[in-house]
Amino acid sequence: MTAGPLEEFESARPRVFALAYRMLGEAAEAEDVVQEAYLRWEKSEPVGTPPAWLTRVVTNLCLNRLTSARARRERYTGPWLPEPVVSEPGPAETAEQRDSLRYGVLVLLERLTPAERAAFVLREGFDYSHREIADILGVTEANARQLYRRAREHVGEPRKRFEASADERRGIVERFLAATLDGDLPALERLLTEDVVAWSDGGGKVGAGRRPILGRAKVLRFLTGLGGHPRARAAEFTVEVVNGEPALLVFEAGALIAVMVPELRDGRCAEIRTVLNPDKLAFAAAQLAARQGKSG
Structure with a gap:
């Protein structure tokens, strides 16, 4: 593999990890997804729009894992909480993107179906349009809007944050x-x-x-x-x-x-x-x- 595509993937790695982590609530699993995405990237034909290609691949890998994860979490001993990540939001992130990383929000996302979670994370965490989300998930734009609406209903309106420095x-x-x-x-x-x-x-x-x-x-x-x-x-x-x-x-x-x-x-x-x-x-x-x- 040439250095160009490798460097391109490495530059995208933090973003696709952030997506996988928000989707799964498990950092180690998110790393596995990123590695699997890399293997697919390595074997693929040249990609015209790498961010879109990687987002679609990572989202679908996460959807597959969430189905089995739900069954594991139902058998979990005691309350299940997400894996904590030591990190600070980037300065360029919007308030919605920062909120999508917060621990309490990740806990609430456990209420959602995999597809609802994907729609919520892509919209709130990465500012994708409903049309783009529909393309990533392979559904109609109307279905994408409905998934996001249901996700918002299940998560509920966020409590007013303690706005302080x-x-x-x-x-x-x-x-x-x-x-x-x-x-x-x-x-x-x-x-x-x-x-x-x-x-x-x-x-x-x-x-x-x-x-x-x-x-x-x-x-x-x-x-x-x-x-x-x-x-x-x-x-x-x-x-x-x-x-x-x-x-x-x-x-x-x-x-x-x-x-x-x-x-x-x-x-x-x-x-x-x-x-x-x-x-x-x-x-x-x-x-x-x-x-x-x-x-x-």
Whole structure:
């Protein structure tokens, strides 16, 4: 294969990974899809419009995988949460494109059929027209519009985001961490909405709650129990940008053991989603290791 097509694919790789990740909610699976797309690209005849060709191939590969993924997730032990990705949205992205990466939105996309999810992601995350989406999915434009409309109905109108600077959002998460570790109940109470919900995804690999914890009083008890646990005292905590929003990363002996993603509403935590399943932390851990290697 000549250097030209290879370089062309590599330049498109971040975009097609972003598409596959939003479609699947699994970073490792998204990487597999990108690799499979590359193999097809390598064997294909010269492509006239590479972005359109790659979008169609990646979308359809994801549609095939989502069908089997739904069955796997129905058998999953406890709540299923997407794999977290350590990343920040690009400065040129629109608000809708940034929102399509947010962790809470990826959770809501689990309500959709594969075709609805594709229509939503292509429209919201990549600004494709309904006609272009119809061409990618092999349906009529009317059907593409209907898929998108149903997706919006199932996902619901997004709750009003807490519009604040990145520093302000990070500061709230840092105060949340400090209050949890200090067992500061009044401070924690001020940082939680009354209807806050906490979810934990251990996937049966590590200890985690198999049902959501509902309401401020119960979540307070849960958090103070976590903060007072001897393992918490020995752990290292950092605040990183995960799926475009500040989140807590927990390390034990240098290994990433948890990612806690608070969803902020009106300056308080409305949802707290914690990924503990080590299989789902591998991609984020590799990202951090690669970043550390570059800085070293």
